[in-house]
Amino acid sequence: MSLAAYGHCLRGVVSRELLRFVHQRSRFVAALVRPLIWLFVFAAGFRMALGVAMTEPYQTYILYEVYIVPGLVGMIQLFNGMQSSLSMVYDREMGSMRVLLVSPFPRWYLLVCKLLAGTLVSIVQVYVFLVIAYLYGVKAPLMGYVLILPALVVTGFMVGALGMLLSSFVRQLENFAGIMNFVIFPMFFLSSALYPLWRIREGSYLVYQVAALNPFTYAVEMIRFAMYERFNGDATLIVVATTAVLLGLAILAYNPARGMMTRKAGAGAE
C-alpha cells in the first residue's frame, strides 16, 4: 500500500464527515446555540454573583464571561465527540460502520481517520463560536486564536476516542441517552470549565478532588492557557496521555480478534 493511498483514504473519510456536517444544519445550529446560551444568559446573569478573582493565566481581574469561554470551547468539543460516537452507534446499526471496516486499510488507521474527521468538524464549530464571542466582547490576543489550534486537535482526539470507546459498549441507540447523563454532564460540571479549581475547593473538597482527577479539566486549562499565549505543560501532558490510553482502548475494542464486536453482533444477528 502506498503512502498516497493512505492519504486518499484520510481525505475520503474527512470529506465525507464534513459533507455530512454541512447537510445537517440543525446539528450545527444546536452545537452553537448550546454554548451561546451559556455565554449570553448564564454568564451574564451570574457575573454579579460569581466574579472571578485574578487567576492564571489571566493578568487582571476578569469578567465571568471571559473565564467561561475556554470551558465552553471544551464543551463544544465534548458534545461533538459524543455526537460522532452517537453517529458511530447509528452507523453500526445502519451498517455504514461496516462499509468503513471492510476497507482494506488497517483498522486502527480507519478509526484514527474517523477521529480526525470528527475533530476537524468540532474545530470548525469552535472557531465560529469564538468569532461570535469576539463580537460579543470576549477578546483574546489574536495569536491566542492560532495557538489554541493544537490544543483543540488534542482535545478533539481525547473526547472523540472516549466516545469511540463508549460506542463499542453501547448496544443500541436508545442507550445513548444514558451517556448524556453519565458522561457529558459529570465531565463538564465536575471540571474547571465553570469555576476555577481553587474556588470549587472553597465550596466542596470532594468535588474539588473529583474535578482535579477529571481529564476534561486539563483539556479546558490547556485551551485556556493557549488562548492567552501561555503553555500549560502539566495539562498538556495529562491530556496527551489520556488521549493515548483512550485511543489504544478504542482500537482494541474494535479489533476483530477481540470479543467486543462479536458480542454486539450477537444481540441482533441471526
Next chain:
Amino acid sequence: MAPAFTPEGGKQTRRADDSTALDVRDLSFSYSGQPVLESVSFDLKAGEFAVLLGPNGAGKTTLFSLITRLYDHRQGEIRIGGLDLRRHSVEAHAQMGVVFQQPTLDMDLTVRQNLSYHGALHGMTPAEALRRASQQLTRLEMQGSLRLRVRHLSGGQRRRVEIARGLLHEPRLLLLDEPTVGLDIASRRALVEHVHRLCREQGVAVLWATHLIDEVYPDDRVIVLHRGRVCADGGVAELVSQTASASIGEAFDRLTEGEAR
C-alpha cells in the same frame, strides 16, 4: 492508474489457488456457547454464481460477518482468492466487494460523493473513483445518476448504486446479503437479472444470500444453509433429484423441514 491494491503484489506462496475466489473450510462459530455455524465448508470458483439459500436465522449474516472480518473466526479457515483472511487481511479485503443487508449509502450525499468515499477507502484518487463509478453505473443502467442525491432514488436504484460501489475496486468476489429486502417484485427481478449478467460479463464470483426461492435461476449453484450447517450444495437439478422433489422450492422445503415458510 492501477488499482491501489493489486493481488499480484502478493508473494507467490500466498496465491495458493488462483481459480478459487472464496474458500471456506470447516468454519464453526458460536455466540456465548450457542453454536451458530457448525463446520461450514464450501468454495466458489472464479466467476461462479452461487445462491446461499437459508431460512431466517440459518446463520447467513454471521457467515457474512466472518467472511468480511467484522470479527474473527476461531475455528476453520477462510481464503479469498487463495489468501488467508486473517494473515493477509489487507490483500484479501481488496479482493472483495460487499452489499450489506441494510442500506448503507449516505442519503444526503450524491451518488458521486458516495462512490468517491468508497473509492477513497480503497486508496483511489477522486478522478479514478469517478472514472470507475461512471463505468459501473453504465453497466447497471444507472448512467446520469451521479449528481443525484441518494434520497431521491428509488429503493431498486439505491441497491444498484450499492452494487456499483461493491464493484468499484474490481473485486474477484462480490458478497450480497439479502440484497432484495424491501424491494417490490419488479425491482427484485431486475436486480437478480443485473447481478447474474455482471457475473457473466465481468467474471466476478458472486455469493448471493437469500431466503427467497424465486431468486434462484435454473442454472445457479445453490448452497443450502440450515441451522448453521450446509445441508446441500449443488446445481438446481441436482438438488431437485436428490430430494426427489418436483421443484427447487419443494427441495428447499424438504431440506429445511418447511422452516422456510
